[in-house]
Amino acid sequence: MTEIAKPHLRPADPRFSCGPTKKHPGWSPEKLATALVGRSHRTPAAVQRMVEAYERTAALLECPADYKIAMVPGSDTGAMEAAMWSLLGPRGVDVFAWDAFGGRWAKDAEGQLKLEDLRTFIASGGETPDFSQAKPDRDLVFTWNATAAGARIPDTDWISDQREGLTIVDATSAAFAMELDWSKIDVLTYSWQKSLGGEAQHGMIVLGPRAIQRLAEHTPSWPVPRILQLHNADGTGVIEEIFSGKTLNTPSLLCFEDYLLSLKWAAKEGGLPALLARVDRNFAALSEWVGKTGWIDFLCTDAARRSPVSVTLKFVEPEIAGLDQDRQWQLTRKMCALLERENAALDVNPHPSAPAGLRIWCGPTMEADDIAALGPWLDWAYQSAKSEF
Incomplete structure (x- = not known):
């Protein structure tokens, strides 16, 4: 190999990964010393910290007051699959995909849920699909920012203000990093390991009033794994407790502490x-x-x-x-x-x-x-x- 002169100045931190991403400035493991490790996630102290995380999330994302937030297992994948498995079915579905993750939702809709009235619009290589094909009477599934393809939606004008269907949005690398148009979002999902540098395995789901109404009126015709269920045990209505600290499975309280630390850092930065x-x-x-x-x-x-x-x-x-x-x-x-x-x-x-x-x-x-x-x-x-x- 030909020897080429090296630059003199190195980045102070060489971590440029797209996920899990670099921790926020000033982070250190010592700052997690107050985590409730070894405690039950059902104890009032743990529940209080979960609720605090949801409240800080809503404030930082500038969510409308009538939207609800909860942690779900399985990172953004778990959150998206919980939304798709629980909400899709009563209407035709349009899936827009232009990277591996969007393609996964298209495959799930076709191969796992076997939706009969399904249209998929696929692009690759840094391109995006033809969003003008979206119809207001159909449910829309798409990623806000395709992490693997380096391309995002150009705007939200293609989503009708008079839409009848739901929008289910994978925003795992858009939340906290891009402006979100909440008037066009009914369900939003993301993971902690992207924009705030949190730990992996935990996903977040944000449900708007139209999605909550769908849960009350629609029971899926397919079996939904317990770990992804958003419906009550009788199959109707949303599990309200998940928005107040009752989780669908056992979370890591150490990871919750880390997420809270990130949210507090973001608030101090200026929101x-x-x-x-x-x-x-x-x-x-x-x-x-x-x-x-x-x-x-x-x-x-x-x-x-x-x-x-x-x-x-x-x-x-x-x-x-x-x-x-x-x-x-x-x-x-x-x-x-x-x-x-x-x-x-x-x-x-x-x-x-x-x-x-x-x-x-x-x-x-x-x-x-x-x-x-x-x-x-x-x-x-x-x-x-x-x-x-």
């Missing part, structure tokens, strides 16, 4: 506007480097649909872009190994389902200075790895 401003600064720092770098570009070519959070990049230098994907992935893996060896950048590889290239997290817990310092190291790794091709 949602401050989090969005951090994302803007981070994305601007990365965009400045991309704009002056000839070998890399955004996978999503449409700026209006480009994710500012889970930024996915592709190789564009002709001698590399012309290689097949296997060879391009070899380059990606070599770059990542070099960067990890130097402790300059960790986990900047794309999702396995995405094209070869890079993926950089620019969420609220990141620092713009670290992202600015990252660019020269990516240049170094690319030139060093390319010398073997």
Whole structure:
């Protein structure tokens, strides 16, 4: 390998993973010392902390007052499947997908729920589907921001103000990082391990009044696993207790403490506007480097649909872009190994389902200075790895 001069300045924190993501500034394990470990999750003290987490979540996300929040098992996957299994059925369903996770919901709707009146609109490679196909009398299932594809919805104009169906939104990498139009959201799900840098395995579900009404009026025709059930034991109405600290399974109180710590940090930063401003600064720092770098570009070519959070990049230098994907992935893996060896950048590889290239997290817990310092190291790794091709 040809020896190429290394940059002088390393990022202060080399963690750029798109999930689980970097902890918020100032985090340390010692700050979890007050966690109720070894206590029952049913004890009043534990329930109080869960309710506090829900209340802080609602305030930070600026949820309407009549929306309800609960923790569910299984990360965002569990939350989305709980919503789909419990709510879909009475109307036709449109699923819009453009990455691996959206594709999972399309497969669930077709292969697991076996919905008879189902339409799927699929895109890939940094593109998004034709949202104009959405119909107001049908339920809509989609991701707000496709973490693996680096593309997001451009706006919510395609969702009718007079819609009759529900919108079920996977917002796992959009919550706390992008503006959410609550007038167009009936169900929203996300996981702790994305924008706030929380621990994995726990998911959150936010239900609006139209979704709660659907639960009261609709009983699924298929069996719903107990761990995903939002209905009462008799199959009617929502389990109200889950919004007041009664969980569907045993949660980690250590993880709850960590989530609370993240919520408190976000509030001290200045709430949602401050989090969005951090994302803007981070994305601007990365965009400045991309704009002056000839070998890399955004996978999503449409700026209006480009994710500012889970930024996915592709190789564009002709001698590399012309290689097949296997060879391009070899380059990606070599770059990542070099960067990890130097402790300059960790986990900047794309999702396995995405094209070869890079993926950089620019969420609220990141620092713009670290992202600015990252660019020269990516240049170094690319030139060093390319010398073997």
